[in-house]
Amino acid sequence: MSDNYDVIVIGAGHNGLVCANILAKKNRKVLICEARDNCGGLLEESITNFVPQIPMSVSSSLGGLPVKYKAKSSIALSESGQHIRLVGNQHIDHKVISGFSSKDADRYVEFHDKMSSFSKALGSFMMASPPRIMNNTFSDYFKLFKLGMNVRMLGKKKFNEFARMIGLNIADELEDNFENTLLQGLIAHDAVLGSNLGPRSPGSLINLLFRMATHDNSIFGGIYEIDGGSKAFVDTLLDISNKNKVEIKTSSSVKRCITENDKAVGVELHNGEKIYAKKIISNADPRSTYFSLLGTENLDTDVKRRIKHHRSKGKVAKLSLSLNKQPEFINCDKDDLESRMVIAPSIDYIEEAFNPSKFDKLSMEPILEMKLKNSDQSNPALDIQVQYASYGAQEGWDNIKDNYVDAVIKLIEKYAPDIQSCIETKAIVTPDDIEKNFHVTGGHWHHGEIQIDQLFMLRPIPGASQYRTHLDGLYMCGAGTHPGGGLTGIPGRNAAQAILEDA
Ligand SMILES: Cc1cc2nc3c(=O)[nH]c(=O)nc-3n(C[C@H](O)[C@H](O)[C@H](O)COP(=O)(O)OP(=O)(O)OC[C@H]3O[C@@H](n4cnc5c(N)ncnc54)[C@H](O)[C@@H]3O)c2cc1C
Numbered sequence: 001m002s003d004n005y006d007v008i009v010i011g012a013g014h015n016g017l018v019c020a021n022i023l024a025k026k027n028r029k030v031l032i033c034e035a036r037d038n039c040g041g042l043l044e045e046s047i048t049n050f051v052p053q054i055p056m057s058v059s060s061s062l063g064g065l066p067v068k069y070k071a072k073s074s075i076a077l078s079e080s081g082q083h084i085r086l087v088g089n090q091h092i093d094h095k096v097i098s099g100f101s102s103k104d105a106d107r108y109v110e111f112h113d114k115m116s117s118f119s120k121a122l123g124s125f126m127m128a129s130p131p132r133i134m135n136n137t138f139s140d141y142f143k144l145f146k147l148g149m150n151v152r153m154l155g156k157k158k159f160n161e162f163a164r165m166i167g168l169n170i171a172d173e174l175e176d177n178f179e180n181t182l183l184q185g186l187i188a189h190d191a192v193l194g195s196n197l198g199p200r201s202p203g204s205l206i207n208l209l210f211r212m213a214t215h216d217n218s219i220f221g222g223i224y225e226i227d228g229g230s231k232a233f234v235d236t237l238l239d240i241s242n243k244n245k246v247e248i249k250t251s252s253s254v255k256r257c258i259t260e261n262d263k264a265v266g267v268e269l270h271n272g273e274k275i276y277a278k279k280i281i282s283n284a285d286p287r288s289t290y291f292s293l294l295g296t297e298n299l300d301t302d303v304k305r306r307i308k309h310h311r312s313k314g315k316v317a318k319l320s321l322s323l324n325k326q327p328e329f330i331n332c333d334k335d336d337l338e339s340r341m342v343i344a345p346s347i348d349y350i351e352e353a354f355n356p357s358k359f360d361k362l363s364m365e366p367i368l369e370m371k372l373k374n375s376d377q378s379n380p381a382l383d384i385q386v387q388y389a390s391y392g393a394q395e396g397w398d399n400i401k402d403n404y405v406d407a408v409i410k411l412i413e414k415y416a417p418d419i420q421s422c423i424e425t426k427a428i429v430t431p432d433d434i435e436k437n438f439h440v441t442g443g444h445w446h447h448g449e450i451q452i453d454q455l456f457m458l459r460p461i462p463g464a465s466q467y468r469t470h471l472d473g474l475y476m477c478g479a480g481t482h483p484g485g486g487l488t489g490i491p492g493r494n495a496a497q498a499i500l501e502d503a
Pocket residue numbers: 010011012013014015016033034035036039040041042043047048049050051052252253254255283284285288314316317318385434438439440443444445446447477478479480484485486487488
């Protein structure tokens with residue numbers, strides 16, 4: 001049997017495209033098989049809103065990634081019109097918060113410095129595959145030692161503080177520091193966005209640190225809009241793929257990996273076509289990779305159990321409203337409307353929205369992150385991330401969708417009273433829709449929870465946290481691997497490194 005390709009990548013999400021191109025630049029003959037009829041996966045206007053910037057180490061591995069970003073500030077909306085707008089610059093933010101509480105303003109600077117130094121210590125670990133302690137090798141122990149040193153270098157006091165905070169919930173930390181509930185709500189929103197956590201859930205603090213590590217180590221900085229939208233980003237990746245001679249087959253869903261002598265040697269498409277390669281890389285989520293592509297018959301009981309318990313129930317739906325005119329948000333000027341607008345007015349509000357989701361039910365008052373698009377044109381639109389829209393909602397999404405959309409619009413009405421009259425069309429994509437249409441189990445933002453037992457050396461599961469699966473020749477490069485999801489390209493880049501190391 002001859003290998004037609006050096007590498008087959010299953011999935012053309014942005015991580016699959018990044019991984020494929022880094023390998024192609026190293027003279028590998030690469031084919032991508034994508035199930036959908038287009039590329040980019042979740043990188044789509046109907047899904048993503050605000051993004052972090054692709055790190056330099058990812059773009060330089062690609063020989064440059066000419067994508068332009070616009071930095072965005074964040075505004076916490078208040079029903080009273082007393083909104084807080086923060087830009088991620090400590091000097092400016094201090095001044096803004098002083099207008100509400102001078103104590104909070106000073107504490108904010110201290111809190112930001114502390115969180116920023118912790119996220120930098122974690123961030124230094126993001127660009128490499130985590131160590132594999134079971135290996136007992138010098139390089140793996142050295143990696144772990146380096147991480148320990150990065151945190152230890154913070155100094156004894158900060159090290160102790162880091163150790164204290166790591167498993168904490170964000171609510172305790174915010175309530176200890178701030179009195180303004182709107183500010184608390186805005187920070188807590190970012191700590192839980194995309195996760196199955198409430199602000200009082202242990203681990204919500206590390207979620208925020210992980211987010212900060214990919215958002216310029218800032219709480220409210222590092223939030224961007226892509227110039228030209230998601231399509232411009234995907235087109236850029238496709239141009240690069242073209243230059244690097246990466247072949248892409250769309251509408252080519254992979255049914256399973258072909259194995260020989262306990263090694264992945266190719267893929268079989270759902271149409272029966274078989275294609276062979278020396279290495280196979282899955283951009284699909286961990287559960288699909290193990291249960292569908294690898295197949296339970298190839299897994300031992302322990303691995304099967306771990307994947308079965310891998311947590312990936314999505315909690316975010318995306319609601320897109322096309323508008324015939326720009327809505328009037330109470331007490332908002334042009335700059336405010338161009339910001340990331342958040343409805344999460346307090347920690348208690350968020351926790352109440354979270355509570356029903358523990359039982360896979362829906363809160364009719366969820367938390368929202370909104371982006372007003374084309375505000376100066378005749379076709380404005382409002383894109384809304386709706387947090388705590390549970391995957392597999394007990395109410396049944398088919399029964400409840402319309403009522404749920406109406407409830408979200410009613411909620412927005414409290415902040416923009418004329419919103420109803422501005423709406424032309426409404427479309428919601430739920431986690432169940434994402435599972436079905438984007439092939440992501442549970443429709444999860446990160447292809448799996450970012451929680452202490454699914455992080456670093458444990459992501460997605462022990463024994464597969466270095467982008468290598470339990471099957472020789474089969475790798476993973478998607479958001480389900482270290483360090484997780486969001487538009488960073490880091491998993492794709494790290495996976496390519498791991499494959500090149502094994503060559
Ligand atoms: C509702 C929602 C909103 C989000 N909003 C934001 C946001 O505003 N900002 C942000 O930074 N991040 C956001 N994210 C997260 C971000 O979109 C993802 O983490 C990221 O896009 C994942 O990229 P990926 O390449 O790893 O995987 P994906 O984009 O999921 O790509 C995987 C690809 O693999 C393909 N595939 C799967 N199985 C097969 C198969 N068997 N055969 C062939 N192809 C297959 C899929 O079709 C898909 O194209 C959001 C996520 C969700 C769910």
